[in-house]
């Protein structure tokens with residue numbers, strides 16, 4: 474018996490859609506109608522963002538500071554976070570906002586996620602949280618890496634860790650206390666290569682059995698498909714409409730960040746030369762944070778446009794599968810989620 478027995482049959486995937494999605498990565502839409510100038514002033518607003526010491530997250534924080542936001546940057550390594558903070562404050566000497574680094578959060582290590590969640594609760598009590606950006610992510614070149622619980626590393630880092638961290642943010646976030654209330658789950662066009670069954674391996678998304686694992690691209694794709702499911706399920710599970718919260722997923726673009734750091738040097742070289750700069754990815758993520766006409770479950774593509782995800786994953790957003798998937802993760806992390 475698997476947790477996912479008796480689910481509907483997924484609709485067929487479309488080859489055309491596959492190519493369309495990857496094409497969008499290389500030839501994105503430049504949204505000229507909704508740009509940085511259109512973002513509101515963020516004085517007094519609070520954003521929690523993971524993985525902001527480099528790449529897209531770093532650029533997101535740069536723009537948020539230029540808009541006077543108070544940012545809580547959740548990072549894994551203290552020294553990397555502090556270095557990023559120094560650079561970001563140098564870039565934004567006039568900001569009326571602030572940047573606090575919360576370090577020591579390894580999203581693949583659930584004990585460390587719990588510790589970070591408790592730290593956040595302590596720092597943010599009495600504050601309104603306006604934006605939560607689950608930006609941190611791992612794209613490994615290896616399919617045999619696991620966390621200390623034997624869970625495939627990208628699934629633990631990109632899917633389980635963020636959902637666990639969110640359970641600590643929720644008591645402070647799930648409130649109708651401001652007009653700007655957004656949560657963003659960073660996904661990718663790589664969701665197009667995720668497993669056929671609604672984007673995840675219905676027998677065991679954690680791939681505990683290393684020999685059963687497909688290549689690392691499919692594993693990364695699975696984790697990014699799950700981010701799309703999480704965005705919609707989060708909204709449904711928490712009835713976010715009543716708080717004015719909008720929960721979306723974003724493919725930020727194909728960008729020259731450190732994401733390919735695990736790959737051979739020539740891939741890293743190509744990655745650093747061929748694609749758009751991470752600032753464009755920040756624009757995609759911030760579109761999800763500020764574009765007024767979005768609704769929960771929307772999937773955003775570069776650099777600021779909504780799109781339909783892969784057919785079966787899109788179906789999972791309305792046929793109950795995304796909720797089942799959310800329940801699965803909740804069950805897997807039940808020993809770590811807050812008791813109150």
Ligand SMILES: NC(=O)c1ccc[n+]([C@@H]2O[C@H](COP(=O)([O-])OP(=O)(O)OC[C@H]3O[C@@H](n4cnc5c(N)ncnc54)[C@H](OP(=O)(O)O)[C@@H]3O)[C@@H](O)[C@H]2O)c1
Pocket residue numbers: 523524525526527528529530548549550553578579580581607608609610611612630659660661662724725726727728729730731732733751
């Ligand atoms: N760049 C692209 O072309 C692209 C395309 C589609 C989607 N994305 C998505 O965009 C997001 C940001 O990626 P990026 O391109 O900016 O990559 P990046 O430059 O490699 O940054 C990734 C961030 O995630 C953090 N991170 C990785 N593993 C972690 C863990 N176990 N615990 C905590 N933090 C961890 C990294 O921290 P450390 O520095 O400490 O490792 C870093 O801050 C990711 O979710 C990625 O999947 C990127």
